[in-house]
Amino acid sequence: xxxxxxxxxxxxxxxxxxxxxxxxxxxxxxxxxxxxxxxxxxxxxxxxxxxxxxxxxxxxxxxxxxxxxxxxxxxxxxxxxxxxxxxxxxxxxxxxxxxxxxxxxxxxxxxxxxxxxxxxxxxxxxxxxxxxxxxxxxxxxxxxxxxxxxxxxxxxxxxxxxxxxxxxxxxxxxxxxxxxxxxxxxxxxxxxxxxxxxxxxxxxxxxxxxxxxxxxxxxxxxxxxxxxxxxxxxxxxxxxxxxxxxxxxxxxxxxxxxxxxxxxxxxxxxxxxxxxxxxxxxxxxxxxxxxxxxxxxxxxxxxxxxxxxxxxxxxxxxxxxxxxxxxxxxxxxxxxxxxxxxxxxxxxxxxxxxxxxxxxxxxxxxxxxxxxxxxxxxxxxxxxxxxxxxxxxxxxxxxxxxxxxxxxxxxxxxxxxxxxxxxxxxxxxxxx
Amino acid sequence: xxxxxxxxxxxxxxxxxxxxxxxxxxxxxxxxxxxxxxxxxxxxxxxxxxxxxxxxxxxxxxxxxxxxxxxxxxxxxxxxxxxxxxxxxxxxxxxxxxxxxxxxxxxxxxxxxxxxxxxxxxxxxxxxxxxxxxxxxxxxxxxxxxxxxxxxxxxxxxxxxxxxxxxxxxxxxxxxxxxxxxxxxxxxxxxxxxxxxxxxxxxxxxxxxxxxxxxxxxxxxxxxxxxxxxxxxxxxxxxxxxxxxxxxxxxxxxxxxxxxxxxxxxxxxx
Numbered sequence: 001x002x003x004x005x006x007x008x009x010x011x012x013x014x015x016x017x018x019x020x021x022x023x024x025x026x027x028x029x030x031x032x033x034x035x036x037x038x039x040x041x042x043x044x045x046x047x048x049x050x051x052x053x054x055x056x057x058x059x060x061x062x063x064x065x066x067x068x069x070x071x072x073x074x075x076x077x078x079x080x081x082x083x084x085x086x087x088x089x090x091x092x093x094x095x096x097x098x099x100x101x102x103x104x105x106x107x108x109x110x111x112x113x114x115x116x117x118x119x120x121x122x123x124x125x126x127x128x129x130x131x132x133x134x135x136x137x138x139x140x141x142x143x144x145x146x147x148x149x150x151x152x153x154x155x156x157x158x159x160x161x162x163x164x165x166x167x168x169x170x171x172x173x174x175x176x177x178x179x180x181x182x183x184x185x186x187x188x189x190x191x192x193x194x195x196x197x198x199x200x201x202x203x204x205x206x207x208x209x210x211x212x213x214x215x216x217x218x219x220x221x222x223x224x225x226x227x228x229x230x231x232x233x234x235x236x237x238x239x240x241x242x243x244x245x246x247x248x249x250x251x252x253x254x255x256x257x258x259x260x261x262x263x264x265x266x267x268x269x270x271x272x273x274x275x276x277x278x279x280x281x282x283x284x285x286x287x288x289x290x291x292x293x294x295x296x297x298x299x300x301x302x303x304x305x306x307x308x309x310x311x312x313x314x315x316x317x318x319x320x321x322x323x324x325x326x327x328x329x330x331x332x333x334x335x336x337x338x339x340x341x342x343x344x345x346x347x348x349x350x351x352x353x354x355x356x357x358x359x360x361x362x363x364x365x366x367x368x369x370x371x372x373x374x375x376x377x378x379x380x381x382x383x384x385x386x387x388x389x390x391x392x393x394x395x396x397x398x399x400x401x402x403x404x405x406x407x408x409x410x411x412x413x414x415x416x417x418x419x420x421x422x423x424x425x426x427x428x429x430x431x432x
Numbered sequence: 433x434x435x436x437x438x439x440x441x442x443x444x445x446x447x448x449x450x451x452x453x454x455x456x457x458x459x460x461x462x463x464x465x466x467x468x469x470x471x472x473x474x475x476x477x478x479x480x481x482x483x484x485x486x487x488x489x490x491x492x493x494x495x496x497x498x499x500x501x502x503x504x505x506x507x508x509x510x511x512x513x514x515x516x517x518x519x520x521x522x523x524x525x526x527x528x529x530x531x532x533x534x535x536x537x538x539x540x541x542x543x544x545x546x547x548x549x550x551x552x553x554x555x556x557x558x559x560x561x562x563x564x565x566x567x568x569x570x571x572x573x574x575x576x577x578x579x580x581x582x583x584x585x586x587x588x589x590x591x592x593x594x595x596x597x598x599x600x601x602x603x604x605x606x607x608x609x610x611x612x613x614x615x616x617x618x619x620x621x622x623x624x625x626x627x628x629x630x631x632x633x634x635x636x637x638x639x640x641x642x643x644x645x646x647x648x649x650x651x652x653x654x655x656x657x658x659x660x661x662x663x664x665x666x667x668x669x670x671x672x673x674x675x676x677x678x679x680x681x682x683x684x685x686x687x688x689x690x691x692x693x694x695x696x697x698x699x700x701x702x
Contacts, residue, residue, distance in 0.1 A: 033650060041666045042495060042659065042674075049496045061651065066661060068551065069647045076558035084568070084650050193664065247668055250470045266667045270466055 031061045032304035034311065035073065036089035038140065038294045039328050040064040047327035056314050058307045060087065067094055074299060078103045081301060087308040088136075088297045092126055093367050093375060095136050095297055099129045105298045106133035110309050117316045119333050127295055136295030137312050140321075140330035143291050144198060145352045147245070147264045147277050152177055152185065152255035163355050165281040167207065167231065170256075174234035177255060184236045187254030190386070193243035195260055197379035200386065202290025202365040203258075204228060206421040207283030212365065213429045214422045216407060217400035220284070225389045225396040232390050240391070249275065260292070261349050265329035269345035277348040279356035286361035288421065294330065363421060370416035381407045404431045455679065462488060462676035466669040488673045501658035504570050505639060508654050511574025512638035513631050516585040519578070521627065524589025525615075529598065539590075542583045550580075554647045561648055568649045576648060577638035584637070585630050592626035593619065 039048050048062045077083050098104050111134055123138040155176040160169040174186035190196040208224035209215035236254050245259035246266040268275050280289055298308045321332035371378050385403045388394040408431045418429035461469045463478045463485040478485040566572030596619055604614040646657035663674045
C-alpha cells in the first residue's frame with residue numbers, strides 16, 4: 001500500500017520538479033553556437049571540443065547535427081527570426097539550398113583576412129555558388145580512395161601498378177584472389193548507410209563515359225554497366241550491407257575496398273602495417289574522382305557574427321587545419337604539404353589522395369550542383385539503376401532509358417545546369 | 433523421467449544462452465577495445481589490467497556533455513510520462529466504462545496521430561515551438577513526445593480498465609463510496625501495475641526518440657539526440673561500449689522489477 005501511495009504522490013512531484021528544472025534552460029547562453037554536420041562521430045566531436053576549440057580565441061559550443069535536422073533548424077530560425085546558431089559547418093551541397101533562400105551572410109569582407117592561409121582559388125570559387133559573393137569559406141576537403149589488406153598484394157595481375165590500376169585490372173585482381181582463396185574479397189559500401197551512389201556519380205560514370213548526366217544512357221554507359229556486372233561477380237555479397245568499409249577491412253571479411261577517406265581511416269590508423277591506401281582505378285576516359293568540400297558559413301541574423309568570423313579565421317589557420325586533420329580524415333582546405341610527422345595511417349591516406357590528384361589523367365567530378373532538396377532523389381536514380389542492372393540482371397539499355405527519364409524530371413523540376421564532369425550547359429542539363 | 437528432465441534442462445540452458453551470449457559478447461567487446469572486436473577466436477575474459485578494461489567505458493562517460501544530456505533526457509521523459517498519464521488515464525477510463533457516440537472513431541483518431549511522419553512536420557513544428565518559447569527546452573520536447581506516447585497510453589489504459597470488473601466499482605458505491613472515491617480506493621489499486629507499465633512505456637518512447645529531440649533542441653539535447661544518433665557512425669568498439677552502457681541499466685531495472693513485470697502481464701491479459 002505504501003509504495004503504491006508513494007508512486008501516486010511522486011508522479012506529480014517529479015513533473016513539477018522537471019518543469020522547475022527546465023526554467024533556467026530558457027536563459028540564452030553567451031557562447032556562440034557552432035552547428036556542424038561534419039565531425040559528427042563521437043570521437044571526432046570530442047576532439048573538436050577538447051583540442052581544436054581549447055586554444056581558440058572564441059569559446060564556442062560545438063553541436064553536431066544530422067543533415068536533415070540541420071536544414072530544418074537553419075530554416076526554422078530564419079523563418080521566426082529567433083537565432084541561436086552563429087556558425088555553420090557543412091558540406092558544399094548542404095549549404096547550397098540556403099543560398100537561393102538568402103539565408104547565408106556574404107563573407108566577402110572576411111576573405112582578405114584569410115589571404116595568408118593560401119586556400120586554393122578553385123576551392124574559394126566553390127564557396128561562391130556561381131554568384132558574386134563568398135557564401136562559405138572552405139574548411140576541409142576529402143575524397144574517396146581505395147584501401148587493401150597487404151595479404152591481397154601478391155595476387156595483383158602482372159604489369160599492374162597499384163597507384164594506377166584500371167577497373168579491368170581490379171576485376172582480374174579480385175578474380176585471382178577469389179580463385180586462390182575461394183572467397184570474394186572485394187568490397188563496396190552498398191549498404192543502407194553506405195555511400196555507393198558517390199562511386200557511380202564521381203568514379204565509375206565519369207571514368208567510363210567522360211560525363212554523368214549527359215552520358216547517362218550513352219552506349220559507353222551500357223558497356224560500363226555490363227563490365228561492372230562482371231566485376232560484381234568478384235564482390236563480396238555482403239557488400240549490400242556494408243556502410244563503413246573500415247569494419248569489414250579490420251575484421252578480414254574483405255581485402256580490397258572503396259570508400260570515403262573518413263570511412264577507411266579507422267583501419268589505416270589502427271593497423272597501418274596491415275593496410276595500404278591507393279588511388280581509385282581509372283577507366284577508358286581517365287581517373288575520375290570526386291572531391292568533397294566542407295565549408296564554414298554564417299547565417300543571416302546570427303547572434304554573434306563577429307565572434308563567428310573570428311572563429312572562421314582561427315579554423316583556417318594552418319596550425320588549426322593540422323589539428324583538424326588529426327581529429328578526422330578530412331584534409332586541410334589550404335594548400336599545405338602533408339606534414340612528415342603525421343601518424344602512418346593518415347600519411348598513407350594523404351599520399352594516396354595526393355597521387356590521385358596528381359595523376360596525368362585525373363578528372364574531378366563535382367558533387368551534384370543545384371539540386372537542393374532533390375539531391376537524395378538524384379542519388380537514388382543511381383542506386384536503383386545499380387540494383388536493377390547488377391543485382392536483378394535486367395537489360396541495361398531498357399533500365400537506363402527509364403531511369404534517364406526519371407533523372408530528367410528531377411533536373412527539370414529544379415532547373416539544374418550541368419556540372420563537371422559534364423560540359424557547361426546554357427539551360428537545364430539534358431540527359432541525351 | 434530423467435530424459436524429460438534432461439530435455440527440460442537443455443531447454444533452460446538454450447534459453448539462457450540465447451539471452452546471455454550476446455550480452456557477454458557485448459561486454460567483452462566493450463571492455464576489450466578494437467583489438468578484441470576484430471579478433472577471432474576471442475579471448476574468454478578481457479586481457480590486461482582492470483584499469484585497461486575499464487578505460488573504454490570511462491572514456492565514453494567522460495565525453496563532454498554526456499551528463500547534462502542524460503539529465504535532459506530524464507527531465508524530458510518525466511514530462512512526457514506526467515502529461516501522457518494525466519491526459520491518457522481519463523481518456524482510457526472513458527473508453528472502457530462509457531458508451532458514447534463515436535467511441536470507435538475516437539480510437540482510430542487517437543492512432544491517427546502516429547500516422548504523420550515527424551520528418552514532414554519538423555519545420556512547422558520547430559517554427560511553432562520557437563514562437564511559443566518552447567524551443568530548446570525539455571518541456572517542449574516532452575510535449576512532442578507526449579503526442580507520440582499518448583495513443584499508447586490511452587489504448588493500454590482502456591484495456592486495463594476494461595479488465596477490472598465494473599461490479600467491483602458498483603459494489604463500492606453501494607457501500608458509500610463516491611465515484612471518485614471508488615476509483616481511488618478500488619479501481620486504482622487494481623490498475624496500478626498496469627498504469628506503471630503504461631508509464632514505463634511512455635518513458636521508453638521518450639527516451640528512445642531521436643528526430644524530434646534533435647530538431648527541437650540545440651543546446652539542451654537529450655542523450656539519444658546527443659550521442660546515440662551518431663553512434664552508428666563511430667568505430668565498432670565505440671558502438672559496443674555505448675551498447676554496453678545502455679544495456680546494463682535496463683538489465684538491472686528489469687532484474688529489480690521482474691516480479692512486478694509478471695503482475696503487469698497478469699492483469700493486462702485477464
